[in-house]
Amino acid sequence: MIARLRLDPGTTGIGMTSQRVRDRLIERLREQGIRDERVLAAIRNVPRHVFMDEALAQRAYEDSAFPIGHGQTISQPWVVARMTELVLDAPRLPQKVLEVGTGSGYQAAILASLGLQVHTVERIGALLRGARKVLRGLGYNVRSKHDDGRAGWAEHAPFDAIVVTAGAAALEPALLDQLAIGGTLVAPVGAGTTQTLLRVRREDDGQLQQDMLEPVVFVPLLAGVVDG
Ligand code: SAH
Numbered sequence: 001m002i003a004r005l006r007l008d009p010g011t012t013g014i015g016m017t018s019q020r021v022r023d024r025l026i027e028r029l030r031e032q033g034i035r036d037e038r039v040l041a042a043i044r045n046v047p048r049h050v051f052m053d054e055a056l057a058q059r060a061y062e063d064s065a066f067p068i069g070h071g072q073t074i075s076q077p078w079v080v081a082r083m084t085e086l087v088l089d090a091p092r093l094p095q096k097v098l099e100v101g102t103g104s105g106y107q108a109a110i111l112a113s114l115g116l117q118v119h120t121v122e123r124i125g126a127l128l129r130g131a132r133k134v135l136r137g138l139g140y141n142v143r144s145k146h147d148d149g150r151a152g153w154a155e156h157a158p159f160d161a162i163v164v165t166a167g168a169a170a171l172e173p174a175l176l177d178q179l180a181i182g183g184t185l186v187a188p189v190g191a192g193t194t195q196t197l198l199r200v201r202r203e204d205d206g207q208l209q210q211d212m213l214e215p216v217v218f219v220p221l222l223a224g225v226v227d228g
Contacts, residue, residue, distance in 0.1 A: 017047070022043075036089070039114075063077050069127070070228075081110075087161035087184045090182065094161040096158075097162070098163070102122035105130075112142050118143065119159070120142060122147075122149070123147065124226050128144060150172045150174065150223065157180075160182070166188070167218035168188075180202065181204060183201070183202050185200040196215055
């Protein structure tokens with residue numbers, strides 16, 4: 001038992017974060033339509049409680065968003081799973097991915113655990129510093145920068161996948177410009193407090209194919225950077 005605890009950094013020994021509790025979340029995600037076994041395994045293996053405030057950690061395997069400070073939230077596991085499934089569901093397996101909105105670092109960790117080269121941009125300095133610490137602690141190699149992610153990350157473009165984890169009324173053209181041929185972008189788009197998940201594929205002939213998928217709720221994509 002002790003050996004097992006040492007081997008699994010996600011097991012704190014607190015019942016609420018145990019493997020059984022995580023398995024229950026995986027069953028729920030299956031019931032809610034998540035089919036990609038790679039994604040389900042990633043959600044099962046990445047310790048979500050490490051990305052959350054200690055006071056909320058015992059609820060980490062509920063399928064809910066939770067506050068992470070600075071008015072932001074860690075995304076709901078279903079939405080993380082769905083966006084990840086959508087970018088993996090491409091004719092060629094993506095390698096380089098851009099995430100806009102690092103937040104807690106949880107979505108970045110899921111993508112990194114699947115072997116993708118993750119680049120992530122966050123506008124709130126304090127959140128980015130926290131996420132970097134957790135990601136490093138878990139051994140994930142994620143490139144990150146403190147910036148307004150609406151401009152993407154031109155130096156590393158093009159990306160095989162782009163995941164926007166904050167909502168806006170319209171898609172940023174700069175992000176689309178950084179999407180590789182054969183690449184997939186997913187973003188919550190909508191003018192109100194709820195959005196629709198938009199998937200854009202850049203086909204091999206360069207044409208863009210757009211699909212509006214299910215309704216989602218994200219915090220807003222905001223302009224500029226803040227440090228604290
Ligand atoms: N992917 C995150 C979700 C965090 S919520 C997770 O797994 O925890 C969305 C995040 O997007 C917030 O941290 C917010 O500060 C950030 N954000 C909002 N507008 C942004 C912008 N223009 N550039 C970069 N990050 C942005």
